[in-house]
Amino acid sequence: MNYETRMNLESGTGTTAGEDPLEAERKRAGKRRLFLFIAIGLIAILAAGYVWNAMAGEEEEAPPEQTAAVTVVSPGAGTIEGMISATGTLAARREIPVGVVGEGGRVVSVPVEEGQWVRAGQVLAVIDRSVQNRQLESAAAQIEVAQSDANLAQANLDRALQLVDRGFISQADVDRLTATRDAAVARVKVARASYGELQARNARLNIVAPAAGLLLTRNVEPGQVVSGGSGVLFMIARGGEMELMAEVGEQELSRLSVGVPATVVPVGTDKVFEGQVWQIAPTIDAQNRQGTARVALPYAPELRPGGFATATIRSGTVTAPMLPESAIQSDDGSSYVLVVDGENRVRRRPVKLGMVTDNGIAISSGLDGTERVIVRAGAFVKEGEEVRPIVAKEG
Structure with missing residues (x-):
């Protein structure tokens, strides 16, 4: 077959004889688009491969996680x-409370102060004893009376004993005189006991320290009336x-x-x-x-x-x-x-x-x-x- 080809000098492309120029141009444009799509696809594939290889290389080169x-x-x-x-x-360490031991009364003086060292038996407070002193004097007089009666009873007994041998006093009289003498001696002892009791009571009127130590508290003042129910008047730390x-x-x-x-x-x-x-x-x-x-x-x-x-x-x-x-x-x-x-x-x-x-x-x-x-x-x-x-x- 013989084909006649006519060259289009402006486009630099050829057309087949008898073919419409517009149709041929459309075909050429479609081919160019196809080639463009293929090129873009190849470029995308190459880029993806490059990125994949780069990421794989980074993972291989990354150092292990540090502890x-x-x-x-x-x-x-x-x-x-x-x-x-x-x-x-x-x-x-050892507190000693001190209060009224006897019957109490009006406080005359308090010769100690807090913080002072006291010795065993030292007087802490003196209580008025004017009435008690009179009672003590009376008790002392009772001793003298009882002693006089005892002396007389003894003298009567001595004389009677001298007359017993002569027969002037019977044995019954001697026994009676002996009993009288014994009763008089007993009354002397009773009077002396009463006197001693009053002395002890008077001694207990003074409030004294039962042991040596440091005086911590003083809760009494002169003129105050105290008794057994007054509570603790002094507090002593034994030995400090x-x-x-x-x-x-x-x-x-x-x-x-x-x-x-x-x-x-x-x-x-x-x-x-x-x-x-x-x-x-x-x-x-x-x-x-x-x-x-x-x-x-x-x-x-x-x-x-x-x-x-x-x-x-x-x-x-x-x-x-x-x-x-x-x-x-x-x-x-x-x-x-x-x-x-x-x-x-x-x-x-x-x-x-x-x-x-x-x-x-x-x-x-x-x-x-x-x-x-x-x-x-x-x-x-x-x-x-x-x-x-x-x-x-x-x-």
Whole structure:
């Protein structure tokens, strides 16, 4: 077949003889669009492949996830001297209340003052005894009368005995005179007993110190009328000995024993007094779960009964691991620590706390001291997590 081709000089393309030029142009435009779509598709495929390869390369080159660093310590086990801090009220170790012993009366004088040292038997208050003195004088006169009657009865008996041998007096008369003499002697004894009783009553009118010590309170003044119902007039600290009634928690009280030393600092002064626990309360207060440890103290002007003071009581020594407070954590009322095992993973370990000292907290149970305990950064890790332990530097 022969085809005639005519060249379009303006478009630079050829057309087949007999073909419509517009139709041919449309076909050429459709081919160009097809080639454009194919090119865009190839470009998109190449771009996607590039991005995929780039992401895969980044994943392969990304470093592995780093483990958390924690500070650990192996506490070991050491001897710890226990110290218990407590507060309480100062008081006289042995208080002696003094009141009216006799029948009482009007107070004439009070020759002592609070804070004064008194000796045993010293007069603290004098009560008027003008009436009692008259009674005593009367009793003394009764003794003289009774003694005179006894002397006369004895003389009559002596004369009668001289006349018996001569037969002038019968034996019956002698017996009667003897009985008279005996009755007169008995009346003398009764009079003397009455006189002694009055003397004792008069002596009891004076209020005296039953023992030596420091006079703490004086509740009577001259001119006051006192009796057996007047209550306590004086309070004496026997020997001037003082004590601190230290309030100690139930758990700490169980660690104390009689004789352990203690230091006491009264409020308002920085002076330290040495004492020792001499008595531990056998009961615990049901309200505050505390008991009383009584610390004996020697006399000092700074130790004023009724004052407030703090005490540091030595409660013996224990051997236990010691951890800083930052290593102890708690939840639901129980304490625990985080330890790092042989695979560098965090494990929770329940513990029981012991003494609290300036150097840390003793662990009474739960640790043997060889574990690696997390002391810092424990709040940022969880059980089972792998960590990188760093041993804490001493000091």
